[in-house]
Amino acid sequence: MQEITHALVGLTLTYILGLDFIVGFFSAILPDIDVLSNLSFFNTIFGTHRGFTHSLLPLLIITFFLCNFKNKRVGVSFFIGYSSHLILDSFTKMGIPLFFPLKTYYSFNLGTSSDPNLNYFFIFLSIFLLLNKKTIEKAITDLGPTKTRFVVYSIICLTFITLAFYGGIYYQETTIDNLLKNNEEVYVSIEGIVCSAPKYHTTKYVNTFEIFSICDEKNKSLIVWRFLNKNNNKVNLYDKVKIEGMFTKAYKWPEITYVKNVEIIENNRC
Ligand SMILES: [Zn+2]
Numbered sequence: 202m203q204e205i206t207h208a209l210v211g212l213t214l215t216y217i218l219g220l221d222f223i224v225g226f227f228s229a230i231l232p233d234i235d236v237l238s239n240l241s242f243f244n245t246i247f248g249t250h251r252g253f254t255h256s257l258l259p260l261l262i263i264t265f266f267l268c269n270f271k272n273k274r275v276g277v278s279f280f281i282g283y284s285s286h287l288i289l290d291s292f293t294k295m296g297i298p299l300f301f302p303l304k305t306y307y308s309f310n311l312g313t314s315s316d317p318n319l320n321y322f323f324i325f326l327s328i329f330l331l332l333n334k335k336t337i338e339k340a341i342t343d344l345g346p347t348k349t350r351f352v353v354y355s356i357i358c359l360t361f362i363t364l365a366f367y368g369g370i371y372y373q374e375t376t377i378d379n380l381l382k383n384n385e386e387v388y389v390s391i392e393g394i395v396c397s398a399p400k401y402h403t404t405k406y407v408n409t410f411e412i413f414s415i416c417d418e419k420n421k422s423l424i425v426w427r428f429l430n431k432n433n434n435k436v437n438l439y440d441k442v443k444i445e446g447m448f449t450k451a452y453k454w455p456e457i458t459y460v461k462n463v464e465i466i467e468n469n470r471c
């Protein structure tokens with residue numbers, strides 16, 4: 202989802218609930234610090250875009266600290282703003298790794314992050330809610346605090362339960378040619394030959410990642426980068442590989458960024 206949509210939804214929700222809307226505004230864009238920041242420090246800590254920052258962990262940890270060391274109002278405002286970001290991103294194809302460090306991404310798969318219909322829907326919904334603040338406030342007061350809390354918790358729980366059932370990544374079998382033509386971001390399963398010598402980078406925070414390209418018969422190429430742990434097989438030039446991961450055109454070159462699995466079909470070390 203676009204930053205403007207996140208910011209507006211965070212601000213609106215906290216404002217109509219009589220909370221701290223400045224905290225709501227900023228907490229709603231905070232998860233995307235992993236993409237706003239170009240510092241390699243952030244990439245190392247948070248992994249690829251939509252890693253750690255898009256999970257329950259920071260939401261619960263920061264809310265806990267704010268409630269205990271600042272005050273409840275700021276804590277709850279933060280919770281509403283930050284969780285609105287996670288919920289909105291879960292509507293997009295790319296999904297969110299809700300239970301990070303588990304790497305399953307949950308998604309309602311309604312469109313891409315930049316899908317204008319999806320963004321406009323939430324922008325207009327926010328404006329509608331802002332214009333009807335008084336009516337909503339009255340409805341909330343009429344419900345009473347216990348019932349209101351019950352409704353809010355039910356919505357949050359239902360969202361997470363639906364995500365858990367609905368979720369998981371759906372990998373679409375496709376070709377490099379089709380990817381380059383048709384998609385902005387999509388989970389794919391794809392075969393190719395490793396056609397550039399893999400480069401390894403180890404950061405001072407211990408993560409090692411590997412970058413290489415795969416090519417198809419027509420020499421169309423695609424960049425792949427993945428974090429390596431001890432159990433990963435490193436690939437070699439000219440290996441035939443099958444890769445499951447998230448394809449995106451969001452960066453300078455079309456890439457597979459979030460990599461779930463690399464299978465070496467034919468080992469060509471000669
Ligand atoms: Zn995000």
